[in-house]
Amino acid sequence: MKISNRMLCGDDKMNEEDKGQESYNAKKYRTPDGVPADIVMFTLTKRERKTVTKTLPIRELKVMLIRRKSWPYAGMWALPGGFCQESESIYGAAKRELKEETGVDGGHLEYLGVYSTPGRDPRGWIISNAFFALVEESALEQRQAADDAEEVGMFGIHEALDQLELAFDHREIIRDAYVRIQQKMLQTTIAKQFLPKHFTLSELYQVIQTVVPEFKEPNFIRKITSTRSRQGILEEVRDEMGKKLSSNQYSQRSAQLYMFTDEIPLLSIYT
């Protein structure tokens, strides 16, 4: 009896594997024509008010869009995005796009969802994976200034959603990203992406309200500093001597400065 090496290894299953591999032909099947990654790049712009009395700056939630130069949807505004290459993961493609578009390496980049409605891209069966990123205003401004060839725009979220003609299903993607960032603003500490390391509670409240205008909490300061479930996410900023630090940048009276800790609270809608 002839004994093959495989049998000596006692691995009949491997034989089956080899046979399967030999007879499999991926080309027999219709597969997608492309798998791009799109990124909703949010930033919170900050403009100082021209008032005599010190007051908080004007903040606005904006998204970065690029005007398409060629078919399909030539001339329309679209999300920055591009095709995933065979050698990279979808997340890797999104990271690459973010770096190419803004120069930002790292930062908050998060998966949003898959967009695959048949016909969403007239070029063929093209399934997009969407992400959202929270980017500093300065990075997007630099991007805007750097590129003469491409028209890059920063639009208020409502202007983008209600007034612009957008390519592909990008309105749907931006709307979903807006809902997601609003949820996250109320349920997580992502506000820290839009604040300096040290900030006052009035600034934090303003950042939350800029993203979620419906958010109204008259007892915000008392609650955030005393409610048990909130304790631990913020801490007072102190100097080396342990003295509390405050700022009067945006108010007549000095206000205590705070910073986020690394604590991630487990919140419940039931408590």
Ligand SMILES: Nc1ncnc2c1ncn2[C@@H]1O[C@H](COP(=O)(O)OP(=O)(O)OC[C@H]2O[C@@H](O)[C@H](O)[C@@H]2O)[C@@H](O)[C@H]1O
């Ligand atoms: N089907 C494809 N698969 C892979 N690469 C492709 C494909 N078609 C074109 N390309 C390459 O990608 C380049 C175009 O790149 P971008 O301009 O970044 O891509 P864009 O036309 O914007 O397509 C991405 C957009 O498609 C939408 O489905 C999606 O929402 C995303 O915004 C072309 O120069 C070409 O080299």
